[in-house]
Structures are given as C-alpha cells and as structure tokens.
Amino acid sequence: MARNRFDVDEKLETPFNIKHLLRAGVYVKRHAKTMLISILFSAISAACALVGPKLIERALNVAVPNRDFKQLFILAGIMLAAIVLSIFFSIKRSRYMTVVGQEIIYDIRKDLFEHLQRLPFQFYDDRPHGKILTRVINYVNSVSDALSNGIINFVLEIFNLILIAVFMFLCDVKLTLVVMAGIPLFLVMVFLIKPAQRRAWQDVSNKSSNLNAYLHESLDGMKITQAFTREEKNAEIYNTLNTKMYKSWMKAQYTSNLVWFSVDNISTWVVGAMYLIGLSLLGPAVQIGTLIAIAAYAWRFWQPILQLSNLYNTFINAVAYLERIFEMMDEPVTVDDAPDAQELPEIRGNVQFDDVTFSYDNTINVLEHFNLDVKAGENIALVGPTGAGKTTVVNLLSRFYNINSGTLRIDGHDISKVTLHSLRAQMGIMLQDSFIFSGTIMDNIRYGRLDATDEEVIAAAKTVRAHEFISEMPQGYNTQVNERGSRLSQGQKQLIAFARTLLSDPKILVLDEATSSIDAKTERLLQEGLQVLLAGRTSFIIAHRLSTIKNCDRILYIADKGIAESGSHDELIARHGNYYQLYTAQLED
Numbered sequence: 115m116a117r118n119r120f121d122v123d124e125k126l127e128t129p130f131n132i133k134h135l136l137r138a139g140v141y142v143k144r145h146a147k148t149m150l151i152s153i154l155f156s157a158i159s160a161a162c163a164l165v166g167p168k169l170i171e172r173a174l175n176v177a178v179p180n181r182d183f184k185q186l187f188i189l190a191g192i193m194l195a196a197i198v199l200s201i202f203f204s205i206k207r208s209r210y211m212t213v214v215g216q217e218i219i220y221d222i223r224k225d226l227f228e229h230l231q232r233l234p235f236q237f238y239d240d241r242p243h244g245k246i247l248t249r250v251i252n253y254v255n256s257v258s259d260a261l262s263n264g265i266i267n268f269v270l271e272i273f274n275l276i277l278i279a280v281f282m283f284l285c286d287v288k289l290t291l292v293v294m295a296g297i298p299l300f301l302v303m304v305f306l307i308k309p310a311q312r313r314a315w316q317d318v319s320n321k322s323s324n325l326n327a328y329l330h331e332s333l334d335g336m337k338i339t340q341a342f343t344r345e346e347k348n349a350e351i352y353n354t355l356n357t358k359m360y361k362s363w364m365k366a367q368y369t370s371n372l373v374w375f376s377v378d379n380i381s382t383w384v385v386g387a388m389y390l391i392g393l394s395l396l397g398p399a400v401q402i403g404t405l406i407a408i409a410a411y412a413w414r415f416w417q418p419i420l421q422l423s424n425l426y427n428t429f430i431n432a433v434a435y436l437e438r439i440f441e442m443m444d445e446p447v448t449v450d451d452a453p454d455a456q457e458l459p460e461i462r463g464n465v466q467f468d469d470v471t472f473s474y475d476n477t478i479n480v481l482e483h484f485n486l487d488v489k490a491g492e493n494i495a496l497v498g499p500t501g502a503g504k505t506t507v508v509n510l511l512s513r514f515y516n517i518n519s520g521t522l523r524i525d526g527h528d529i530s531k532v533t534l535h536s537l538r539a540q541m542g543i544m545l546q547d548s549f550i551f552s553g554t555i556m557d558n559i560r561y562g563r564l565d566a567t568d569e570e571v572i573a574a575a576k577t578v579r580a581h582e583f584i585s586e587m588p589q590g591y592n593t594q595v596n597e598r599g600s601r602l603s604q605g606q607k608q609l610i611a612f613a614r615t616l617l618s619d620p621k622i623l624v625l626d627e628a629t630s631s632i633d634a635k636t637e638r639l640l641q642e643g644l645q646v647l648l649a650g651r652t653s654f655i656i657a658h659r660l661s662t663i664k665n666c667d668r669i670l671y672i673a674d675k676g677i678a679e680s681g682s683h684d685e686l687i688a689r690h691g692n693y694y695q696l697y698t699a700q701l702e703d
C-alpha cells in the first residue's frame with residue numbers, strides 16, 4: 115500500500131461492503147434511545163404535514179359543494195393545528211439529531227485517538243501525518259452525519275413514502291398506480307450509475323487526503339521552504355493537487371446529479387401522465403378534489419425517493435470513509451503487551467543484547483547478531499558514522515520496534531515478555547528531536563511525571579542549567595511556549611527536554627544527541643549536572659561531539675551492523691582504530 119507519499123492515492127483494501135455500516139452500528143447503538151425519539155418526532159411531524167391534501171380533498175368534494183361552512187371551518191382548524199404540530203416536532207427532532215451526531219463524532223474520535231497512541235513508531239514512519247489527520251477530522255465528520263442524520267432520515271423517508279402511498283391509495287387506486295409506474299425505471303437508473311458513483315466518491319476522499327498530507331508537510335517545512343525560496347515550486351505542487359481534488363469533486367457531483375436528474379425527469383413524466391389520465395376520468399369516477407389531493411401527494415411521493423437516492427450517496431461516501439477509519443482502527447498494534455506479559459519489577463539497570471538482529475523493513479538488517487552486556491550503573495557511549503545504527507540500538511531498548519531475532523534483557527527479563535508501560539516508565543529517553551508541546555515551560559518539564567511539585571520541576575531545571583534562561587523569560591516557568599517550541603532556541607529546547615528526562619527519574623537513561631545544540635560554555639556547566647543525572651544509572655549516550663562522552667565507562671564504536679570497537683576513551687585512543695581517527699579528526703577541526 116502506497117502510504118508514504120502525499121501524491122499517491124491510498125488503495126482501497128476492501129470492496130464496498132455493508133459490513134462497514136453494520137460495524138459502525140456499534141456507535142449508533144449507544145444512542146439508540148435518542149435516535150428512536152428523534153425518529154418518532156420526525157414521524158409525527160411528517161404525518162401532520164401529510165394530512166393537508168386529504169383535508170383539501172374533503173373540503174373540495176364535500177364541504178364546498180354542500181356549502182357546509184361549519185365543516186370547512188373545522189377542516190381549516192385541523193389543518194392549522196397539523197401545520198403547527200409538524201413544525202413543533204420538526205424543531206424537537208433537529209435538537210435530538212444534533213446531539214446524536216456530535217456524540218457519534220466524539221466516540222469515534224476517542225477510539226481512534228486511543229488506538230493511535232498505541233500504534234508503533236513503524237506506523238508513523240510509514241505515512242504522512244496529514245493523511246492521519248484527514249481521517250480523524252474530515253472523515254469522522256462525514257461519517258457521523260451519515261450515521262446520525264442519514265439513518266434517521268432513511269427511516270423517516272421510508273415512513274414518508276409508505277404514508278404518502280397509503281394516502282394516495284385512499285384517494286384513488288388507479289391514479290396511484292400511474293404515479294408508481296416510474297419506480298422500476300428509477301431503480302434501473304440508480305443501479306446503472308451506482309458503481310461509477312462509488313468510484314467517484316472514493317477518488318474524492320483520496321484526493322482530499324493527498325491535499326491534506328501535502329498541506330501538513332508544507333506547514334511543517336515552511337521555514338525550509340522560505341529559506342530555499344521554494345514557494346513557487348510548492349505552490350505549483352499544491353495547485354496540481356488542488357486541481358485534482360476539484361476535478362474529482364466535480365466528477366463525483368456529476369454522477370450524483372445524474373441520479374437527481376433522472377428522479378426529477380421520471381417524477382415529472384409520471385405526474386404529467388397522472389394528470390392526463392385523471393382529467394380524462396374526471397366526473398363521478400374521479401372528483402376534482404381527489405385529483406388535486408392526489409397530485410399534491412404525487413409530487414411529495416417523489417421527494418422521499420429523491421431524498422433516498424441522495425441518502426444513497428451519503429451512505430456510499432460514508433462507507434468509503436468508514437473503510438479508511440476502520441482500516442486505521444484495525445491497524446495492528448505490532449508492538450504490544452504479550453498476552454501473558456508480566457510487570458517489569460523495579461530494575462537495577464543491567465542490559466543485555468543477546469544475538470539481536472533487527473531490520474526496519476525486513477529486508478536490510480541494521481543490526482546483525484548484536485551482542486552487548488551492560489552492568490547496572492554503567493555509562494555507555496555510542497559513536498560511529500551517520501546511519502550506522504546508534505539510534506536504532508537505543509530505540510530497541512525501549513521496545514519502540516520489535517527485534518527480528520535474539521533476545522533483549524533488562525535485569526534478566528526478556529523485554530518482549532514484560533508490559534510496555536512497566537518497561538518504558540523506567541526509561542528516560544531524550545531523543546534527537548527535543549519535542550516541545552504547547553503549554554507552559556512548567557507543563558513541558560512535568561510532562562513525564564504529572565505529580566511532580568513545582569519545586570521538583572525547578573530543581574530539575576537547575577540541575578541541567580535551564581533555570582537561568584527560564585527565569586529570564588517574561589513569565590518564568592509559566593511562560594507559554596508554542597507547539598514545537600517555536601519561540602525557543604534549539605539549545606533551550608534541549609535543556610527543557612533534559613530537565614523533563616531528569617524529573618522522570620529513570621533507571622535507564624538514553625540521551626540521543628541530547629547536547630548537540632547547546633553552546634560549549636553551557637555544556638561545560640551541564641556536564642556537572644549530567645554527572646548528577648548519570649550517577650547510579652545505566653546510561654546510553656549518543657553524541658557526535660566526542661568531548662562530551664570522553665568520561666563514559668565504555669565507548670562503543672558502531673559500524674557494520676554491530677560493535678566495531680569497544681573500550682574506554684584511553685583504550686580506544688591507544689588502539690589507533692576508528693575511534694582514534696574520529697577523535698583526532700575532531701581535534702584538528
């Protein structure tokens with residue numbers, strides 16, 4: 115499945131399937147009571163609206179010829195009451211429908227978000243985030259409309275159709291059959307257009323997803339775009355996607371209009387035919403009041419049919435969207451707790467990679483037969499060429515990915531057999547991207563330990579030398595920062611992320627290029643704090659700036675899918691190997 119590009123349509127994995135609608139029934143069922151009330155109110159409103167022509171028939175056929183003004187007055191009164199009741203119940207019904215629609219949106223989004231939070235890194239590596247956003251926001255909106263309004267209107271229109279047919283039969287059987295003669299013709303039209311219509315609406319959802327994916331990527335990379343003056347080229351790409359979206363929408367609308375057009379035509383022809391036949395029968399067989407009443411019903415009879423054909427579109431769209439929503443809900447949580455997973459007890463920090471082989475895509479191994487024994491409290495540095503697999507080693511430690519073979523143990527516990535929560539809660543990870551969330555600086559530091567007091571947050575910030583710059587900010591720790599920390603320098607972001615990691619008080623610490631953006635002076639100060647942080651904890655430090663890892667207990671030079679060199683700084687320097695070359699090259703720089 116082509117997922118990882120904004121300009122490639124996602125292929126549908128399942129054909130049109132009523133199962134999607136039935137499955138969506140779970141969300142509808144929760145609101146069955148409210149929906150039933152809404153349907154009941156709709157039915158009362160529709161029934162009240164439909165008595166009108168029948169009253170007119172009576173007035174024209176009986177009250178007017180007999181000059182029975184009393185009866186005429188009563189009929190007018192009943193009609194007025196019916197109109198008022200119809201409006202009253204219609205308003206009530208709208209209120210209930212809004213509630214149902216919003217609650218369905220709420221429930222689906224909740225389930226989707228909870229599932230998204232469980233999906234492994236691999237899922238996010240594989241697809242543009244804009245496409246995920248489209249599903250959670252746009253598709254859920256459309257689907258909820260179909261599931262609330264759509265279902266209620268469907269029931270209502272069927273009810274309307276039956277009721278109108280009954281009223282028409284009560285007026286005149288022959289003329290009713292003339293009006294109904296158009297139905298088989300209509301069904302043929304709908305079934306001819308149906309496949310094209312479905313394909314067209316699926317294309318719309320694909321193109322809209324592509325457009326969103328590109329928009330999301332463009333917003334994320336806007337600074338780079340402007341720095342490289344790529345605006346014109348990007349506008350061209352965006353316009354191409356926008357044009358495709360526009361064309362797909364027009365095509366889908368055209369197929370839907372075809373259905374509407376055919377209903378409109380068929381209804382006009384059959385009502386015309388009904389008038390002709392009715393007029394030719396005018397007399398004792400068909401009275402004028404009856405002809406007027408049945409004509410009023412005949413126009414109304416085709417309205418629910420038109421509405422039902424529109425609802426058919428709505429359901430077709432909804433099924434296309436549901437396919438994508440359920441596809442995401444069914445996305446397997448490949449990194450999950452084993453059925454018999456145990457809680458990892460409080461760890462000391464021994465780590466063992468035992469013959470571990472790992473590949474991101476099951477084709478090229480990044481690590482092969484990787485072995486490493488780390489004692490509790492040991493500080494390990496990972497160095498080596500770009501793309502050698504340093505980050506991969508630490509990613510495996512937190513089980514962000516499953517290994518292909520071998521065993522990874524912490525204090526002797528195979529990490530694939532313990533719960534993810536008990537494993538990750540004891541790890542402190544500072545990734546290359548020091549992500550800052552929108553909120554205050556205090557919130558950001560407290561992110562991994564919500565029960566930490568303000569004093570503890572400040573103490574952590576002081577340890578990592580972040581306190582000084584935070585205090586200088588307008589509202590100190592309560593200063594609001596934007597998503598991704600756009601108002602902060604890279605170094606400031608790293609210091610905040612550092613404090614966040616320290617506060618979570620992990621047993622095993624992973625620092626992936628944690629100090630790469632911090633100036634040399636701050637870094638020297640930070641080193642003191644770092645000593646506090648590292649003391650007694652097992653740590654894995656990845657750094658290209660080798661001065662920062664010189665004092666680590668052991669340095670591993672990662673290359674060729676494994677550990678090429680291992681030892682202390684002095685030992686590796688004395689060996690005159692890869693590490694020595696890397697170090698002396700940096701010294702020369």
Ligand SMILES: Nc1ncnc2c1ncn2[C@@H]1O[C@H](COP(=O)(O)OP(=O)(O)OP(=O)(O)O)[C@@H](O)[C@H]1O
Pocket residue numbers: 239474475480498499500501502503504505506507
């Ligand atoms: N999510 C991913 N999906 C597929 N391949 C990946 C993924 N992440 C990394 N790789 C590949 O795995 C290899 C090791 O990547 P890794 O990030 O571990 O290297 P690294 O040594 O940490 O590099 P750097 O020093 O540049 O951070 C690289 O060849 C990279 O292309």
